[in-house]
Amino acid sequence: MKELFTEAVNAIQESLADDDEPLTKKRPVASLTAKPKTEPKKPKTEAGAGGLTRDDEGALSTWLAPSVKLKVYKFKKSVLIDVRKYWTGNDGELKPTSKGISMTEDQWRGLIAHTDDIEKALAQFNK
Numbered sequence: 001m002k003e004l005f006t007e008a009v010n011a012i013q014e015s016l017a018d019d020d021e022p023l024t025k026k027r028p029v030a031s032l033t034a035k036p037k038t039e040p041k042k043p044k045t046e047a048g049a050g051g052l053t054r055d056d057e058g059a060l061s062t063w064l065a066p067s068v069k070l071k072v073y074k075f076k077k078s079v080l081i082d083v084r085k086y087w088t089g090n091d092g093e094l095k096p097t098s099k100g101i102s103m104t105e106d107q108w109r110g111l112i113a114h115t116d117d118i119e120k121a122l123a124q125f126n127k
């Protein structure tokens with residue numbers, strides 16, 4: 001798993017190395033009279049299936065669980081790793097919640113450095 005996310009961070013850095021603009025895209029505001037979709041939008045990859053997909057804004061992401069998404073993207077010249085819970089709105093679109101964390105590359109690497117300690121702690125609690 002560590003290699004997958006390291007690969008994602010490196011891919012974003014390489015593809016955006018010459019781009020000084022933040023990845024933003026204006027989206028139209030949904031009309032209050034718009035009819036909701038009948039089926040919710042499904043993620044491009046299944047939860048836990050591995051592999052990263054690139055969205056329209058250049059971010060790489062994958063689903064860790066049915067409602068938890070990991071996303072690697074560039075914002076204001078910084079590469080960020082975001083792990084966030086999502087919910088399905090009335091319009092059928094998946095929307096991020098405030099339940100999650102965005103980490104800089106240094107913070108991510110600090111977390112990854114403690115992977116063995118985390119695995120040992122999980123083993124102790126799962127006895």
